[in-house]
Amino acid sequence: MSWQITGLLFSSVFEVVMLFLVRGRLRTSTAAPFCLALLLNALWALGYAIELSVPDLADKTLIFQIRCSFLCFYAPVWIETVHRMTRDRPLLRGWTLAAILVVPLITLLLIWFPGPGQNPLLRHDFRIDSTGGISVLRNTLGPWGIIYYIYNYLVWAAVFLLLYPRRHHTFWERRGRLLILAAALVGWTTDALHLFGVSYPHGLNYAPIFFPLTSAFVAAALLRHRMLDLAPVARAALIEQLEDRIIVLDDQDYIVDHNQAAAATLNLPQNRTVGRAASELLSGWPALLSLMANPEIPRLEVEAGGLNFEASLFNVFASDGKRTRARVLILRDITRRKETETQLRLAKDTAEAAEHAQSRFLATMSHEIRTPMNGVIGFTHMLKETPLNPLQHEYLDLIDHSSRSLLVIVNDVLDYSKIAAGQLDIERVPCDLNVIIAQTSRLLLPTATEKHIALTTSIARNVPALVMCDPVRITQILTNLIGNAIKFTEIGGVTLEVEAPAPDVIVFRITDTGIGIASENQSRIFTAFNQADASTTRRFGGTGLGLSITRHLCELMGGSLTLSSRPGEGSVFSATIRAPAATNAPARPPSTSTASSGASSRSLKLLVCEDNAVNQAVIRAFLRRLGHEVIVADNGRKGLDLLARTSFDAVLMDLEMPVMDGYEAVRHIRSSQTNGSPRTYIIALTAHALKGERERCLALDMDDFITKPVNLPTLIDALARIPRLEPEKT
DSSP: OHHHHHHHHHHHHHHHHHHHHHHOOSSSHHHHHHHHHHHHHHHHHHHHHHHHHHHOOHHHHHHHHHHHHHHHTHHHHHHHHHHHHHHHSSSSSHHHHHHHHHHHHHHHHHHHHSSSSOOOOTTTEEEEEEETSSSSEEEOOHHHHHHHHHHHHHHHHHHHHHHHHOOOOHHHHHHHHHHHHHHHHHHHHHHHHTTTOSSSSSTOOOGGHHHHHHHHHHHHHHHHHGGGGOOOOHHHOOOOOOOHHEEEEETSSSSSEEOHHHHHHTOOOOOTTSBBBBHHTTTTTTHEEEHHHHHOOOOEEEEETTTTEEEOOOOOOTTTTEEEEEEEEEEEEEEHHHHHOOOOOHHHHHHHHHHHHHHHHHHHHHEEEEEEHHHHHHHHHHTTSSSOOOOHHHHHHHHHHHHHHHHHHHHHHHHOOOHHHTOOOOOEEEEEEHHHHHHHHHHHHHHHHHHHHHEEEEEEEEEEEEEOOHHHHHHHHHHHHHHHHHTOOOOOSEEEEEEEEEEEEEEEEEEEEEEEOOGGGGGGGGGGGGGGGGHHHHHHHOOOOHHHHHHHHEEEEEEEEEEEETTTTTTEEEEEEEEOOSSSOOOOOOOHHHHHHHHHHSSOOEEEOOOOOHHHHHHHHHHHTTOEEEESSSSSSHHHHHHHHOOOEEEEEESOOOOSSSHHHHHHHHHHTTTTTOOOOEEESSSSOTTHHHHHHTTTTOOEESSSSSOHHHHHHHHTTOOOOOOOOO
16 A cells, blocks of 8 residues: 555545544534534545555446435535634525535536546546556546636635735734645645646645644644634633623524623622523613613713613624624723712812802902001091191191002002913003103102112113003013112112013013112022012011012013012112003093093082991092082982982992992892983992903993002093983983
């Protein structure tokens, strides 16, 4: 017996053993066609061994016919096997099965008819070739035989395409596909050598002898690598260890699998869930059923057993990317996250409540301090206009200075609180820098003159006269810096230099010959409530807020505040802001002289709604001194009654009053006015100075806004803006 026959017999036995091994271990849809392919391999090898063993031509031809009968279906079986391996679904069903069986069925018919022997269209010229020491049956292919081989190689080409590794495949997927490709390549190569007669002995087909090698490659890919899937046992163990609750559903929403966490949380019956409808087992969880019924909902939150879960559902698609094979329902425990969110929300609410309480406290304190300050400053101003002896003048000056110093402190605290809360807004309007600098210098010059020090200003030629900036905050910056320089200078002078080193950049440089600041203390003075040292506070006073506020104002305007100083040699503060040149002229309020003349040119009949007796007296005194007729109401309700009986040129409306406050009174006034009736001019008069109060008043359709303590020039300007009442038409 030649070694080729022995190899064929071994191959046949090996394929049978492999068949039973695969049948017992492979639990996928690939098992059935692969086992059939192994059976065909075994029959091919056994039949070929018998064919080579018998010497008679007639016997060899008969065995060849029998062997070829089942080999007609060899290619369809293998492409079905590989398609299920790679695409996880059957290929041959319906019209595809009928189409692929056309050639094998015609070939089977030609093998036996008309007989005896094969039809010449398939094969003819059968003969025995013993040149290699073994009798090999040889033949010549007919026209259909050529078609049959072309058909087989086309099928195998499709097999190669299915097995070809793609870029998106994992390492294990590529390795499994390469194993099967190697097996197919060995079988295809040996069969091609036989077809073209280049094997030795001539006509001998070595393909079935290599079946143990090729089948082992395919089995290894299927059993060891699972065509690149994770091993099911490892996957199951992993899923069981997950804290997430996982339920796998088929395309009809029947439960296919779940882990123990899902069973425990959702009270699923043990060992009686697989194959049952999700709508039945999850009937106690309508939210989950709603999620399954509405694919457009990506996820939702559910509560179970005191725990919070985020439920999500995603589809598992077939290899074509279109057909849904399964759906996976995942419940992720988000209890800790929800608790954290609740704590953060409570912390946020607490912080907002604290901020609101702080704002209310500041608003209340501002109101309560400004209200009596209005009386102190107002009557001080009135007393200065009366005949006084020098000592009385001195006392009044001290009272006036002290009260205004207290007002500066209150304003600084309010500004600092606004900055800390991020509520300080910077406006951008056309401003005349020359006017701002001149007004600030005039304001501070008396203090410098009193200390016998010089105050000089210098403006570079390239500084634009009109710039876009906040005039109030520019004035505040200059007042703070120049005022500090004057305060800390005993001999010499203070100089303000204004430069424009670059387009849209303005630098205010304040130089003094004062006490100077040590380098180790220079950073401290920009910190709120800090000065260079305690002795400075005792000697010169102050809250330590001015420079901190000034630095923040510079930063809000896109600039900075820097310091250069040496003890005993003075200091140089450089305030830089971004202020582009303006093209439009600034809208200037009327000057005091203009306003005074305008206000005195006509006598106004004014209604003052104010509940505080001291403030009533101050405002009444101011207005009567200016030549106006004044009627006072101590709450909004009385003010409305007076307006109903008498016509007034304007109403000065306090905002916080008993019975009816100013806001409610204004709403009543505006709602009672018709298109044809005269419009009442209303000036808000309030001790509230926090952010938004002016805007709130203007939003209620008030016409102007004055804060307490009332400044006489400011009051004169506001009265000058009151329009003349048109005479009623009769």
